[in-house]
């Protein structure tokens with residue numbers, strides 16, 4: 001069923017980038033079906049998705065159980081009338097839809113601009129499918145222009161930061177500057193009570209290697225690289241168009257192309 005979103009759903013005068021975010025969220029909401037357990041991302045694009053799903057709950061009777069990735073999103077989802085549950089309650093998720101700060105041609109991501117990448121990664125990896133919703137500005141050839149967030153525990157954070165900086169000497173990156181994320185005059189703290197070090201790298205030559213190196217450091221909780229986690233990206237455009245980039249093989253078209261034997265051979269192997 002195609003959802004009808006009333007004209008005032010996205011108010012006139014919306015900026016081109018907000019219009020693009022709405023277009024991606026609207027398209028992604030069509031992947032959500034009644035009965036699903038859905039992970040809800042964090043950020044301004046994810047907020048559009050929560051708004052769309054709230055409309056579908058009220059106008060169409062969509063029934064989902066949602067696991068939010070931040071207190072912010074949980075609050076918005078409840079206000080929209082969406083049933084909010086914990087990951088423990090549902091155990092596993094059918095689908096997670098979230099924003100991103102950058103995505104590359106392999107659909108690897110940088111996330112955590114909103115400081116929620118720890119819960120976002122837990123929720124996305126506990127899902128059958130992760131869909132990223134985005135405007136075109138997040139598409140890059142190589143990750144790294146957006147500062148890479150690394151969540152660290154407050155205890156001994158200066159030593160952890162020093163170890164992070166030293167670890168960067170052994171990996172292929174463009175630059176090696178780090179900053180402690182601030183909220184005004186105070187260090188920014190995550191929903192888990194941790195700090196964030198932003199790494200200004202310019203270019204990340206090997207995202208998988210960097211992610212492993214960072215997560216081996218004592219004091220590091222999680223970094224914002226999502227490698228091989230995202231399955232689908234939905235790009236919204238300011239004129240309301242959308243495009244879907246999908247890594248999940250379309251079984252029907254593979255079968256049409258005579259690939260059925262190979263698919264089932266791979267599964268059997």
Ligand SMILES: O=C(CO)[C@H](O)[C@H](O)COP(=O)(O)O
Nearest residue numbers: 043044045099112113114116
């Ligand atoms: O990773 C995130 C929060 O931790 C966000 O998804 C990311 O920062 C994109 O945000 P926005 O949709 O506001 O551009």
